[in-house]
Amino acid sequence: MKQRSSIIGSVEALPHRVASHLSREIEGGDIIPGARLPTESQLADKFGVSRNVVREAIAQLRADGMIEARQGIGAFVMAPEQRTAIRIDREALKDQRNMEQLFELRSILETESATLAAARCASDDLDAIKSALDRMGGEERWEDGSIEADLLFHRAIARATGNSYIYTFISFVCEQIRQSIHYARLTNPLHDLVEVNVAEHVRIYDALAAHDPQAAGEAMRRHIEGAASRVGVELTAKINRGK
Amino acid sequence: MKQRSSIIGSVEALPHRVASHLSREIEGGDIIPGARLPTESQLADKFGVSRNVVREAIAQLRADGMIEARQGIGAFVMAPEQRTAIRIDREALKDQRNMEQLFELRSILETESATLAAARCASDDLDAIKSALDRMGGEERWEDGSIEADLLFHRAIARATGNSYIYTFISFVCEQIRQSIHYARLTNPLHDLVEVNVAEHVRIYDALAAHDPQAAGEAMRRHIEGAASRVGVELTAKINRGK
DNA sequence: ATCATACGGTCATCCTACAACTTCGCAAGT
DNA sequence: ACTTGCGAAGTTGTAGGATGACCGTATGAT
Numbered sequence: 001m002k003q004r005s006s007i008i009g010s011v012e013a014l015p016h017r018v019a020s021h022l023s024r025e026i027e028g029g030d031i032i033p034g035a036r037l038p039t040e041s042q043l044a045d046k047f048g049v050s051r052n053v054v055r056e057a058i059a060q061l062r063a064d065g066m067i068e069a070r071q072g073i074g075a076f077v078m079a080p081e082q083r084t085a086i087r088i089d090r091e092a093l094k095d096q097r098n099m100e101q102l103f104e105l106r107s108i109l110e111t112e113s114a115t116l117a118a119a120r121c122a123s124d125d126l127d128a129i130k131s132a133l134d135r136m137g138g139e140e141r142w143e144d145g146s147i148e149a150d151l152l153f154h155r156a157i158a159r160a161t162g163n164s165y166i167y168t169f170i171s172f173v174c175e176q177i178r179q180s181i182h183y184a185r186l187t188n189p190l191h192d193l194v195e196v197n198v199a200e201h202v203r204i205y206d207a208l209a210a211h212d213p214q215a216a217g218e219a220m221r222r223h224i225e226g227a228a229s230r231v232g233v234e235l236t237a238k239i240n241r242g243k
Numbered sequence: 244m245k246q247r248s249s250i251i252g253s254v255e256a257l258p259h260r261v262a263s264h265l266s267r268e269i270e271g272g273d274i275i276p277g278a279r280l281p282t283e284s285q286l287a288d289k290f291g292v293s294r295n296v297v298r299e300a301i302a303q304l305r306a307d308g309m310i311e312a313r314q315g316i317g318a319f320v321m322a323p324e325q326r327t328a329i330r331i332d333r334e335a336l337k338d339q340r341n342m343e344q345l346f347e348l349r350s351i352l353e354t355e356s357a358t359l360a361a362a363r364c365a366s367d368d369l370d371a372i373k374s375a376l377d378r379m380g381g382e383e384r385w386e387d388g389s390i391e392a393d394l395l396f397h398r399a400i401a402r403a404t405g406n407s408y409i410y411t412f413i414s415f416v417c418e419q420i421r422q423s424i425h426y427a428r429l430t431n432p433l434h435d436l437v438e439v440n441v442a443e444h445v446r447i448y449d450a451l452a453a454h455d456p457q458a459a460g461e462a463m464r465r466h467i468e469g470a471a472s473r474v475g476v477e478l479t480a481k482i483n484r485g486k
Numbered sequence: 487a488t489c490a491t492a493c494g495g496t497c498a499t500c501c502t503a504c505a506a507c508t509t510c511g512c513a514a515g516t
Numbered sequence: 517a518c519t520t521g522c523g524a525a526g527t528t529g530t531a532g533g534a535t536g537a538c539c540g541t542a543t544g545a546t
Contacts, residue, residue, distance in 0.1 A: 013498075014498080014499075015302055015498095016306075019306070039526080039527060039528085040527075040528070041527085049499080049500090050499060050500045050501070051500090051501090052295065052298075052498095052499070052500065052501085053498090053499070053500085055295075055299060055528090055529090056298060056299055056302040057302075059258055059299040059300075059302045059303055060302055060303055060305075060306040062303075063259075063262070063303040063306065063307075064306075064328070069527095069528065069529090070507085070508085070527090070528080071506065071507050071508080071527075071528045071529060072506070072507030072508035072509080072526080072527055072528060072529095073507080073508060073509080073526095073527065073528080074508095074526095074527065074528075075527095075528085080414075081394075081398070081414050081418060082418055083415065083418075084330065085307070085328040085329060085330045086328060086329040086330075086411060086412065086415050087327065087328045087329075088408075098407075098408075101405075101406045101407060101408050101409075102408050104406055104408075104409075105406065105408045105409055105412065108351065108352065108355040108409075109351065109352075112351045112355075151324075155324070163344045163347055163348065164341075164344060165331075165341075165344050165345050165347075165348045166344075166347070166348055166351075168329060169329065169348065169412070171323075171324050172326065172329050175324060175325055175326075256529075257529080257530070258529090258530095282495080282496060282497085283496080283497070284496090292530080292531085293530055293531045293532065294531090294532080295529095295530065295531070295532085296529090296530065296531085298497090298498090312496095312497065312498090313496090313497080313538090313539085314496075314497045314498065314537065314538050314539080315495080315496055315497060315498095315537070315538035315539035315540080316495095316496065316497080316538085316539060316540085317495095317496065317497080318496095318497085
């Protein structure tokens with residue numbers, strides 16, 4: 001292969017890098033909605049890659065509804081509201097305020113998830129939740145597996161709502177948060193924090209088992225707040241529920 | 244160009260069709276997570292397209308975290324939990340139960356959105372909300388533009404929460420619902436329903452302007468329920484809030 | 487038995503060519 | 517002067533082949 005001089009970094013695959021670059025240009029407002037992108041050939045020259053790579057990059061953005069390509073004319077940027085997919089920028093989550101906002105969204109979803117689950121969950125749902133809880137409080141308490149069990153616990157509750165969209169959204173948000181956080185603080189020597197974490201989960205489970213929606217929601221809300229603060233994110237004062 | 248015999252339908256672009264086909268195979272469980280996909284050449288033969296098209300299709304799925312391609316080995320299906328994007332199948336929304344579930348999710352998000360907005364919104368936020376409300380209740384009341392104004396109204400409230408993720412998620416869900424529903428019932432002769440709809444929006448706005456979180460959330464919750472029922476979706480009995 | 491090497495399979499990238507589509511301008515006809 | 521038709525140029529869509537990079541395994545030498 002001929003060596004080409006690329007204007008962008010390394011590590012990731014070429015199409016992904018081109019897509020990210022274009023995505024950031026669009027997100028940043030450098031190209032306003034409705035405007036036309038440069039032609040594929042021009043982009044290929046600009047990035048120092050083949051037209052094929054540019055096409056793969058555009059294919060990704062097109063799948064998200066971020067741009068629309070029309071044969072014979074060109075590719076156009078679309079309005080951010082008509083995206084066909086939700087995607088969260090991992091880079092942006094390094095900003096503490098964004099992480100706060102994501103935790104706030106998670107709190108909303110999970111609180112309601114627990115509320116609904118308490119009212120709807122069947123016995124096998126409870127079994128699944130209990131099994132995750134046992135893994136978390138059992139032998140894996142101090143291990144890496146406990147994080148996995150934690151996710152399982154929350155996902156099992158979301159599944160118990162019987163609403164597949166709630167499950168999808170919560171899984172997604174939790175996963176984004178998990179991958180953006182160093183859990184060192186939680187898995188390392190600070191055993192009391194782990195104990196607190198397990199205790200919060202037990203309280204949630206008890207409320208679910210008692211089919212008490214209000215208590216379940218309340219326990220979940222406090223748990224998310226606690227989990228946030230344990231990784232250095234505070235979101236208490238901002239929420240002002242009328243109750 | 245040589246004519247090839249394609250095994251799939253028409254209309255959409257080739258890469259998108261291949262991607263949809265693979266996506267459905269994965270979603271349907273025909274290929275379990277962890278399993279390897281056929282090679283690009285095999286897929287190209289199977290679908291009767293060039294390898295280039297297959298690569299573009301895979302590029303889309305890869306961007307969603309649905310599959311992972313490793314050079315020299317092959318492409319593998321990933322677990323549904325670690326998707327990097329949320330995507331809603333428009334086809335699935337034709338099923339009434341799925342639409343109910345999506346409305347339930349919307350109700351959760353929007354209720355909390357209104358609650359937070361009431362506590363946080365500044366005067367310019369209120370201006371934006373009011374402006375959308377005026378469009379909805381004004382001249383465009385019976386026109387198509389009222390649907391656009393309706394979206395604007397809800398988005399303006401979400402924006403007033405100051406939480407960009409809440410805004411993104413609500414915009415997304417609303418847009419999905421809008422594109423999957425025939426609003427004929429709402430824009431056509433049934434003027435009393437339109438009146439009810441406008442009245443509900445006014446009630447929400449009044450609560451926001453009064454900075455009353457509880458009232459705003461309550462008004463929004465009832466509005467979403469009403470909006471759902473006006474398009475033939477019922478979700479009242481299923482929600483059992485502990486209050 | 488162990489290690490180095492060769493080989494085939496697979497994805498990654500590049501290149502060229504052509505088809506399909508849109509736009510625009512020019513020329514012929516009215 | 518206006519309309520109509522057509523072709524040239526530009527752009528995306530698709531095909532197909534070539535080569536590089538990487539992985540796994542088998543082969544063979546030590």
